[in-house]
Amino acid sequence: MARQVMSILPENLSVVEREPDPHAPLCVRRLTKRFGDEQILDDVSFSVEEGESLALLGHSGSGKSTTLRLIVGLEALDGGEIYLHGRRVEHLRARDRNVGVIFQNYALFPRMNVVQNIGFGLRIRGVRRKKRAEVVERMLSLVGLGDQRDKYPWQLSGGQQQRVAIARALAYEPDVLLFDESFSALDPQTRVSLRREIRALLRRLRVPALFITHDQEEAMELGDQIAILNRGRLEQVGTPDEVYNDPQTEFVATFLGAANVIGGRAQGGAISIDLDRTLPVVGSLRQYVEGQDVKVVFRPEDVVLGAPSGLVETPYHIGRGEVVETSFAGASESLMVRLLTKGQSGMLQRLAAPARYQTGALQRSETPGGIVIKVLRTKWDARRLRLKAGDLVSVGLKTFKVLRD
Amino acid sequence: MGPFTRRTSAQLNLRRVDLARPFGVGLVVTAMLPLVILPMASVFIFGFSKGPLHFWDALTNPAALFSLRLSLWTSSIATLCNVVFGLIAAYVMSKYEFHGDSALMIMISLPTAIPTAVAGFALLLLWGRSGLLGQFLEQTDVRIMFTTAAIILANIFVTFPLAFGVIKPALDNLDVSYEDASEAIGATRWQTFRFVVLPSLRGAIITGALLTFARSIGEFGSTIMVSGNLAMKTQTAPLYIYSKFNEGDVEGANAIAAVLAVMSFAIFSLIIFFRNRLER
Numbered sequence: 001m002a003r004q005v006m007s008i009l010p011e012n013l014s015v016v017e018r019e020p021d022p023h024a025p026l027c028v029r030r031l032t033k034r035f036g037d038e039q040i041l042d043d044v045s046f047s048v049e050e051g052e053s054l055a056l057l058g059h060s061g062s063g064k065s066t067t068l069r070l071i072v073g074l075e076a077l078d079g080g081e082i083y084l085h086g087r088r089v090e091h092l093r094a095r096d097r098n099v100g101v102i103f104q105n106y107a108l109f110p111r112m113n114v115v116q117n118i119g120f121g122l123r124i125r126g127v128r129r130k131k132r133a134e135v136v137e138r139m140l141s142l143v144g145l146g147d148q149r150d151k152y153p154w155q156l157s158g159g160q161q162q163r164v165a166i167a168r169a170l171a172y173e174p175d176v177l178l179f180d181e182s183f184s185a186l187d188p189q190t191r192v193s194l195r196r197e198i199r200a201l202l203r204r205l206r207v208p209a210l211f212i213t214h215d216q217e218e219a220m221e222l223g224d225q226i227a228i229l230n231r232g233r234l235e236q237v238g239t240p241d242e243v244y245n246d247p248q249t250e251f252v253a254t255f256l257g258a259a260n261v262i263g264g265r266a267q268g269g270a271i272s273i274d275l276d277r278t279l280p281v282v283g284s285l286r287q288y289v290e291g292q293d294v295k296v297v298f299r300p301e302d303v304v305l306g307a308p309s310g311l312v313e314t315p316y317h318i319g320r321g322e323v324v325e326t327s328f329a330g331a332s333e334s335l336m337v338r339l340l341t342k343g344q345s346g347m348l349q350r351l352a353a354p355a356r357y358q359t360g361a362l363q364r365s366e367t368p369g370g371i372v373i374k375v376l377r378t379k380w381d382a383r384r385l386r387l388k389a390g391d392l393v394s395v396g397l398k399t400f401k402v403l404r405d
Numbered sequence: 406m407g408p409f410t411r412r413t414s415a416q417l418n419l420r421r422v423d424l425a426r427p428f429g430v431g432l433v434v435t436a437m438l439p440l441v442i443l444p445m446a447s448v449f450i451f452g453f454s455k456g457p458l459h460f461w462d463a464l465t466n467p468a469a470l471f472s473l474r475l476s477l478w479t480s481s482i483a484t485l486c487n488v489v490f491g492l493i494a495a496y497v498m499s500k501y502e503f504h505g506d507s508a509l510m511i512m513i514s515l516p517t518a519i520p521t522a523v524a525g526f527a528l529l530l531l532w533g534r535s536g537l538l539g540q541f542l543e544q545t546d547v548r549i550m551f552t553t554a555a556i557i558l559a560n561i562f563v564t565f566p567l568a569f570g571v572i573k574p575a576l577d578n579l580d581v582s583y584e585d586a587s588e589a590i591g592a593t594r595w596q597t598f599r600f601v602v603l604p605s606l607r608g609a610i611i612t613g614a615l616l617t618f619a620r621s622i623g624e625f626g627s628t629i630m631v632s633g634n635l636a637m638k639t640q641t642a643p644l645y646i647y648s649k650f651n652e653g654d655v656e657g658a659n660a661i662a663a664v665l666a667v668m669s670f671a672i673f674s675l676i677i678f679f680r681n682r683l684e685r
C-alpha cells in the first residue's frame with residue numbers, strides 16, 4: 001500500500017502516520033471487528049482533537065456505521081481501544097460513556113414533546129425540574145427552536161427534528177457528539193443550510209464531533225479532518241486539502257472528486273506514461289525500482305487543453321487528444337477527451353486501452369481503444385478555445401500525483 | 406397510481422352497470438340478520454315484552470346483581486394479572502433469543518386452542534380435593550376449587566394469550582433506535598422501559614386489557630367446571646343466565662343477558678376505537 005507518495009507540490013511531501021493521542025476528546029486505536037468470517041473493521045485508528053470535527057467517509061459497508069456503534073457502545077469490539085478524554089471506555093456500557101448521538105432517523109421519543117425530549121438526559125440523571133427547565137431553555141435558543149417547545153416529533157420537519165436531537169444530546173454535556181449519516185434524509189437545500197449551521201454551532205461551543213457520511217462533499221464541508229474508510233481499513237486521514245490534493249491511494253483519489261488514472265513506468269529517472277511521453281519527477285525516485293509500474297493520477301481541473309498545433313502553456317505536456325463529448329454546466333464545462341498516441345509510423349493511432357485504466361468515479365470510456373480522461377474547464381477557458389466533439393486538442397497537466405501500482 | 410391500489414368508489418361507479426355492489430352489500434346484510442342481528446334483537450324484545458318494570462325487577466334480584474358484581478370483579482382481577490404477565494412475557498419473548506423460545510411461544514399461545522371445558526376440567530384435576538397438587542392442600546385450610554379464586558384462576562388461564570398477543574407485535578414493531586438513543590443518552594434499562602418503551606405501548610396495553618376483559622366477562626366453559634355454580638357465592642353472570650334458564654326463569658335470564666350484551670357491545674366499540682387510534 002502506498003504510504004509515501006511523490007508529488008510535484010513540494011509542500012505536500014510524505015504524510016507520516018501518527019499514533020493517535022489517547023488524551024484527545026475521542027481516540028480510537030487499532031479497532032477491529034469481525035462478523036463471522038467477514039472482517040468489518042481492521043486496525044482502524046484515528047482521533048478527534050479538542051474543538052475539532054472529523055468526518056468518517058466511506059461507502060455503505062465500509063464499516064463506518066459499525067465504527068460509530070462501537071464508539072457509542074451499542075456493540076462490543078473484538079480488538080482495540082477507545083478513549084474519551086483520556087479514559088478507556090471500550091468495556092463500558094453505552095450509558096456510562098457520556099457520548100451524544102444523533103441517529104439517522106433522529107430517534108426522537110415519539111410520546112414526548114420537544115421540551116421533554118431535550119430534558120430527558122437530565123431527567124434520568126436526577127436533575128431537578130427547575131434546573132432542567134433552565135438548561136432546556138438554553139438549548140432551545142441554541143438551536144433556534146424556542147417556538148416549537150410544545151410540539152411533538154411528528155409535527156416537526158426533518159431539519160427541526162435534527163436540531164432537537166442535537167439539543168437533546170448537548171443538554172447533558174457529552175464528551176463528544178456523533179452524527180450517524182444524519183443529513184441523508186433531508187432535501188438538498190435543508191441539508192446544506194443545516195450543515196453550515198451545525199458547523200458554526202459546534203465551532204462556537206468547541207464541542208468535538210464525529211460525522212459519519214458517504215457524501216464526500218459533506219465530509220469536506222463538515223470535517224476539519226477527513227478519515228477515509230474502505231472495506232474496514234482506513235486509507236488516509238488528513239485535512240480536506242490534504243486528502244484532496246495529496247491522496248495516498250487510488251481509492252482516496254477517486255473517492256473525493258473525480259480523478260483520472262493512467263498507467264506509467266519508472267524509467268531512467270522519469271515516469272514514462274503509456275502514451276510515449278515521459279513526465280519528470282521531483283523528489284527522490286529511489287522508492288521506485290527501475291521498470292516498476294506506477295499510476296499517475298490527476299484531477300479534471302488539473303488538465304489544460306490547447307490548440308492541436310501549439311504547445312500548451314503548462315509544465316507537463318502529455319500529448320494530443322480528441323474531444324469525445326462536451327457538457328455545459330453553467331460556471332464550468334466538462335469534457336471527455338480521448339488521448340492519442342504517436343505510433344511508429346508517426347501517424348496518430350488510437351491506443352488499445354487495457355481495462356485497468358479508468359477515469360475515476362464517473363464515466364468509463366464506452367468505445368474501445370484510447371484512454372478517455374475527464375476534463376473540467378472554467379467558462380472563460382471554454383470561451384477562449386471553443387471545442388466540440390471531434391476536435392483535436394493538445395493536452396497538458398498543471399499537476400499530477402504518482403502512486404504505486 | 407400503481408397496480409395494487411384499491412379502487413375508490415368513484416372509480417367503481419364508472420362502470421355503467423355494477424351489479425356486484427348492491428348484490429354484495431345485500432348478501433352481507435342478509436347473512437347478518439339471522440346470525441347476529443335477530444338473535445341480539447330477540448334478547449331485548451323478549452326482555453321488555455312484559456314492560457320495563459318487570460325487566461327492572463328481574464335485573465335487581467339480589468342473585469342477579471351478585472352475579473354481575475362477581476363477573477366484574479373476577480374479570481378485572483384476571484385482566485390485571487394477564488396484562489402484567491403479558492407485558493413481561495412479551496418483553497422477554499421480543500428481546501431475548503434462547504433455546505426453546507419457540508416452544509415457549511407455543512405454550513403461551515396454547516390456552517386459546519384448548520376447549521374451555523377441558524381447561525376447567527384440567528384445573529380441577531390439579532387443584533381439586535384428590536388432585537395432583539390439591540391433595541396436599543387438603544391438609545391445610547386452603548381450598549381453591551369452588552371458590553372465587555378458582556374462577557379467577559380459570560379466567561387467567563383461558564385469557565392469557567390475548568393481552569400477550571396484542572402487546573408482543575407492538576413491541577416487535579418498536580424501532581430499536583429509540584432504545585439505542587435512550588441508552589446512549591445514559592438511561593438504565595429500567596428507565597428506558599419506563600419512559601420510552603411503555604408509553605409507546607399504551608395503545609397495545611389498553612387494547613389487550615379490553616380484549617381480555619371482554620373475553621373474560623363472557624367466560625362460561627371453564628368457570629362452570631371449577632366454580633360449582635353456587636348462587637350468591639360463585640355464580641358469575643353467564644352462569645346465572647344458564648341456571649335461570651334451566652330453572653325455567655326465562656325473564657331472569659333475559660335481563661342479565663341483555664346487560665351482558667350491552668356491556669360486550671360497549672367494550673368492543675372501545676376496542677375498535679382504540680385500534681383505529683393505534684393505526685396513526
